[in-house]
Amino acid sequence: MKKILFSGLFFSFWVSALAQTKEINALIKPYVETNNFSGSVLVAQNGKTLFSGAFGQMNRSYNIPNTPQTKFYLASVSMIFTSAAIMKLVEEKKLSLDDPLTKYLPDYKQGNRLTLENLLTQRSGIPAIGDNRKVNYDSITKFPHTPDQLIDFIKDDSLLFAPDSKYNHGRSDYIILAFIIEKVTGKSFGSYLKETIFDPLGMSNTGHSSGEKEIVTNLALGYAPVGHYDVENAYQIDWTSKTGHGSIYSTAEDLNKFATAILNNELLSKESWQKIFTDYGNGVGYAWFIRDHLDKKRFQMNGRSPGFSSYFGIYPDDKLVVIVLSNNYISLPPEIGKQLAALVLKKPFTKTNITTTKLSEEQAIRLTGKYKFDDKFYVKNLEMDVSFNDGYLSCTWGALIPINDSKNKFTKFIQRDYWSDVEFIENSKGEIEAMMYDGHKGVRK
Secondary structure, three states: OHHHHHHHHHHHHHHHHHHHHHHHHHHHHHHHHOOOOOEEEEEEEOOEEEEEEEEOEEEOOOOEEOOOOOEEEOHHHHHHHHHHHHHHHHHOOOOOOOOEHHHOOOOOOOHHHOEHHHHHOOOOOOOOOOOOOOOOHHHHOOOOOOHHHHHOOOOOOOOOOOOOOOOOOOOHHHHHHHHHHHHHHOOOHHHHHHHHHHOOOOOOOOEEOOOOOOOOOOEOOOEEEEOOOEEEEOOOOOHHHHOOOOOEEEOHHHHHHHHHHHHOOOOOOHHHHHHHOOOOOOOEOOOOEEOOEOOEOOEEEEEEEOOEEEEEEEEHHHOEEEEEEEOEOOOOHHHHHHHHHHHHOOOOOOOOOEOOOOOOHHHHHOOOEEEEOOOOOOOOOOEEEEEEEOOEEEEOOEEEEEEOOOOOOOOEEEEOOOOEEEEEEEOOOOOEEEEEEOOEEEEEO
């Protein structure tokens, strides 16, 4: 009797897992078919992997597919390892969160006003490299740099605001933290992370890029969107120029090992993890966003750098981990990640029904024109231009992919590069009067 009961339960679990796998594949398939996603996806709960799969190609020239073992650059998700390394040094009493920056960078102009915690929370006010217009950041990324060389570009700059008064994701904070890790340990940034984090957790497919000459096996090539449904090779950068905030490559399987350490309070003490996941303002902890989703507590980080985009979400109360890595320079992984979490937690969500249907000139002409946004928009007071060519709409920032609303009204779109929600708003006469971009309103001129 017990054997029959066990067999029945196992069969029921197998059928349920199969159905979930089918749902996940169906959810991701349209993104792959339209060249908006290629990469690796992992979902785990209660220490068990519910789904691990790969989509699209890691190398389109040689038609080599992505696999769960394919490595991807993580972009800003790299920051979570920098903050963990700093907390490791705090636990070892090799530094303090209250240390002034001048302790490690005596000639840093504003160092006496800043603490290490100001850097960890990205509330220092230090501008990003290039903000001072003395140097072009994109040109810097084409060449190898050490952390101290990168710091030279900003060490004499004034602060953007008083320390701890605002949040600013400007990269510089974590470049400086990487420099401090090297100075305190006497080891390179990559070596310290390997010895202290990656090796102890068995993250054998994770590392810090030491430069363009390094050979990394199973590393995906990065691609960038072209037009509405095509891609091209992304422009190459030297990832050492992003040391501390964007230089790590990994796999979904390795990141899940890091998530397991977090959920089990391993690698660091419970108190240290709690400090990392405290909201210090704007829903930001030490390199993580602390932002609820589906009425659930969620820790998440996402990243985007030339050729790659990523999402890493942890729902601690549900022991749920969702990881989406892509070798496409489109900010789609966070959206896929949220949809996957809703699917697993059996919460309602809206699928993004993108379509390749072309618009008629009549459908498009009512939407084209200029839309003026206010000073709260991503770019203050931007005038967004919407144009039409060969059946498709585009805006100042790139392609607008139509969403099929079953009525063929074509008023809802996705801005492809940033995967932003765009909707054109009609007035009482049925005329288009405004454009909503991620909730920001642009008035038609």
